Amino acid sequence: MSSAGGEISQTLDRGLKVLSLLAEHSDGLTAGELAEQLATARAVVYRLLRTLEAHRLVGRIGTRYVLGIGISELASRLRPRLQAVVLPILRRLSTQTNSTSLLSVADGDEALILLTEEPPQSTFHLALRQGARHALELGADGVAILAGRPPSDDDSSIVRLARSQGYALSVGVLQPGALGVAAPISTSEWASASIGIVQLGTEVSDPGVPELVMSAASEAARRLSSDFSAETPA
Missing domain, CATH: 1.10.10.10 (Winged helix-like DNA-binding domain superfamily/Winged helix DNA-binding domain)
Incomplete structure (x- = not known):
């Protein structure tokens, strides 16, 4: 073959x-x-x-x-590399959107907030606790991960919408008065991580925010893929 x-x-x-x-x-x-x-x-x-x-x-x-369970164990070994690659991207995204940015990873059927970056010039913003967990079906970060996987008959309408538009949006799901925007980091057909932002309000502060989030997720995917290729013997 x-x-x-x-x-x-x-x-x-x-x-x-x-x-x-x-x-x-x-x-x-x-x-x-x-x-x-x-x-x-x-x-x-x-x-x-x-x-x-x-x-x-x-x-x-x-x-x-x-x-x-071995699939999750393999994904967990990706976390140190995710942190090194994604941190500067999160910092830039936080500054661009004046929002708290975050990297979430799938841990079984939960989303785990692995990294967060708060906007340096903002007086009021949401603070997220690293290590916090919630169901994948809840919150933009988890929905984005599900949207980055192959379609399934079990997908909710929210996951299907996120898959079609390239990003997930949630309002008041995890925190009243707050919204989240996230996009999957797609290095394969099975997404296990997402990049997103959270901000105060019920509407996205700027219509360009989803595009910035998707661009950040795409850059993370490119850098991770490049990293893996560099380590592959010729």
Whole structure:
């Protein structure tokens, strides 16, 4: 099997496709359903699933297979790099929008606020606690992460809207009298982080804020992807 960049591993390719398919189906898939989607013999799929289970990348609920806890563990190892790459971007975004900016990461079905930056010239602004958590479905930062993943039948209308416009907006969801704008950091088909801002009010202070947030998230994704490429042996 080959690609534009040369030969690739067919087995690894199938294994990654299994993970992508499971990511698209939060209620899981059976081995038969996976075999049908991959147009592959069921025996081959069982071997893939056993290997992925051994690395905790896949779990099982009855006869259905779902993404495993190992996915979250791999994502957690990205956090130190996220902090180093994203901090200067957050500082600039905070100054540009006169808002508190934040980096959130998915931790299971919760959004974890990993980094925050407060606007240096603002007298009144919202302060966020690093380490705070909330459900992914609540708040612009969590919704943006969900919007950066493949579409699912379980997606709410808010997630679908965020996916279509490229950013999520929430008003008064986590804090009365405050709003949030966030965009996913998309380094793959499965987003695990977002960049956003929070500010006082019920309307975005400037119509250009969503574009600034999306631009910041895109820059973070480019820098992270470049970082990974630089470490990949030639």
